[in-house]
Amino acid sequence: MITLAIVSALLALAAGKPCASDHEALLLSFNKQLLQSVDTRDTLPNPSVHIALRLSTHHNLAKESEHLIRLKAEFHDDIEKSLRNNELVVGRLALYILALKSSCHDLESVHLTHNEMKESLLIHLKKEMEEEKQNIAFGHRPKTSYYQYSLGILALCVSGVRVSTHVSQKLIHAVEHRQIKHGESLCVDSHAMAGMALQCLKDEGIAVKDAAELDRALATIKQRLLDSKRADGHMGNEFSTGLAVQALMAMGSQMEECGSAIEALRADVKKGTYHNPMAISQVLPVLHQRTYLHLKSQECRNEDDTLTTDVDSPSEVLPSHGQVSLQVKVIKSNGASSVFSIHIPRGSSLFEALNLLQDKQTGFTFSTEDSLWGPFLSVVNEEQARQTDRRYWHISSDGNSLTQGIKDYKIDAAQKLTIKNTGY
Ligand code: B12
Known part of the structure; x- marks a missing residue:
């Protein structure tokens, strides 16, 4: 104390x-x-x-x-x-x-x-x-x-x-x-x-x-x-x-x-x-x-044992109003690109948006792999960006690299997303 x-x-x-x-x-x-x-x-x-x-x-x-x-x-x-x-x-x-x-x-x-x-x-x-x-x-x-x-x-x-x-x-x-x-x-x-x-x-x-x-x-x-x-x-x-x-x-x-x-x-x-x-x-x-x-x-002796999970009830998330338009551009490893558009509820995560896009059967498909940070985007339109080949799907929005993954990134405004198979 x-x-x-x-x-x-x-x-x-x-x-x-x-x-x-x-x-x-x-x-x-x-x-x-x-x-x-x-x-x-x-x-x-x-x-x-x-x-x-x-x-x-x-x-x-x-x-x-x-x-x-x-x-x-x-x-x-x-x-x-x-x-x-x-x-x-x-x-x-x-x-x-x-x-x-x-x-x-x-x-x-x-x-x-x-x-x-x-x-x-x-x-x-x-x-x-x-x-x-x-x-x-x-x-x-x-x-x-x-x-x-x-x-x-x-x-x-x-x-x-x-x-x-x-x-x-x-x-x-x-x-x-x-x-x-x-x-x-x-x-x-x-x-x-x-x-x-x-x-x-x-x-x-x-x-x-x-x-x-x-x-x-x-x-x-x-x-x-x-x-x-x-x-x-x-x-x-x-x-x-x-x-x-x-x-x-x-x-x-x-x-x-x-x-x-x-x-x-x-x-x-x-x-x-x-x-x-x-x-x-x-x-x-x-x-x-x-x-x-x-x-x-680390000794693990005489430790405090007072921490509880009675967190203050999370602040109420108000239902978001309206839809926003999202454009998704996919650039494969050979440079071929395709563009998809969709309207999604404001505040959706990118993961939810990609699922909606996939469900619309516009030709866009994706899958993820689990990691300690959450789902890592690994396959897009049947192309896998393998870490073993030192490649990954890099994600950016309006030209700015995302600083969060697809599950955490929330879409609050219309934007153009680019998912590019990139070497590192
Ligand atoms: C190395 C690394 C990468 C490498 C991983 C390959 C490799 N060579 O190992 C590459 C370059 C591929 C990469 C990519 C991305 N990364 Co990165 N990465 C890291 C780093 C430096 C280490 C991760 C690690 O090895 N952890 C240790 C092992 C034991 O844990 P692990 O869970 O098994 O590791 C795997 C996952 O972490 C996964 N991974 C790596 N980055 C990310 C990001 C996300 C969001 C997810 C879900 C998984 C993931 O790859 C690791 C190796 O297999 C962390 C730094 C950190 N502070 O953790 C950033 C970090 C995790 N990455 C980050 C980001 C933002 C990304 C990208 C979203 C960037 C982008 N705009 O595209 C992409 C992921 C896109 C996608 N396809 O889903 C952020 C995540 C922040 C957040 N709030 O989510 C971090 C914290 C860096 C930062 N400070 O901004 N990354």
Whole structure:
């Protein structure tokens, strides 16, 4: 309680706000919102949500332990299913390990069954990291992404496992050679994750090839994160700012460097920008001034158990009036394009709009794959944009890249959407 009061006071001070109780109330309702999301049974339990709940000050221990049991059953099975399909599971496995760690679960007691062999989670992650290291050596990038590669290093490091110098070197090299991107631009989220992974190695004194080079990479990441700050305080966009501030804190930044970014996050929370549980899970820790590096010393003793889900009844959503017109242009990988038009109820999500368009039998079809962020658009008009071929369906509206997925993006005004099969 005392810690929370100090944290609140610090945050209020940094943001130039006199009222610390305002921050505490906001934090509590945001925390409850995330807790409530674990009651949903129509999606897999999400390890990132578990980590954020466990890094918080207030807890609902019964719900958290029930969630852990579901992770160990359903999420675990999903990872094994991917292994049977010969997919790499670096990022999801790393988050699973961090989630177990956040609940002080004995990692050695959990095993993955693959090719009729039983392996501990950490051993399996180490092997996949070696494989990714080879992929970078021969293909100049990991098969998954540098975001997942960083998560892998972070999970091993936080669990006290030695990370091979060759593995860490590949990440340091990628930072120095500006290879960490989301589409065409430098990826703020992945830099944040890389920063936390490399900072963990430094703090733990895990040997790297060249300590001075590690320091240079950390300084570069810090500078790039600070350079990504927009006039409104966000670093990158609304959805990367939480991780960016977390990384800066882990790297020892002073509050003054993050004050406006934290204030932007608080304004977003108030506006209701974060309703996707994955988005909440990436913002909540930093509002508690915690980072993933705190998982190293997680103790799970004498925890508060007062968090409830009696969230204030959600503000009534008024039925939207009228229809808006939507134009959907699809550009396939060979450049061929087709345009579809439809009228949809104002306020529909893009997912609902695409379903209506499909039902009209105009020739437009689509399908999605589940992910921790929700449905990822994977097939359009019978063409699949495969991540294995480093392609995806990029979505933009009136020329601006969407910052949310199809389930979260709401259409309030007439617009022209472009769905383009894009390489990355
Ligand atoms: C890497 C990445 C990508 C890569 C994924 C392929 C690869 N090389 O791994 C590519 C370039 C394909 C991509 C695409 C998009 N991305 Co992206 N992506 C990321 C990033 C940096 C890491 C994701 C990851 O690996 N997570 C770890 C693993 C363990 O979790 P996972 O759920 O299994 O990961 C998969 C999904 O996350 C999925 N995915 C990636 N991005 C997105 C976005 C959405 C909305 C969904 C549903 C799924 C999804 O691909 C991952 C690999 O298979 C995150 C950053 C973050 N903060 O999370 C942004 C992030 C998730 N992406 C984002 C966005 C907006 C998009 C796009 C919608 C951009 C666009 N305008 O087209 C598209 C998705 C369009 C579609 N077809 O549905 C936002 C989502 C914000 C939000 N509120 O929804 C994030 C948070 C970045 C940001 N700060 O804006 N992305």
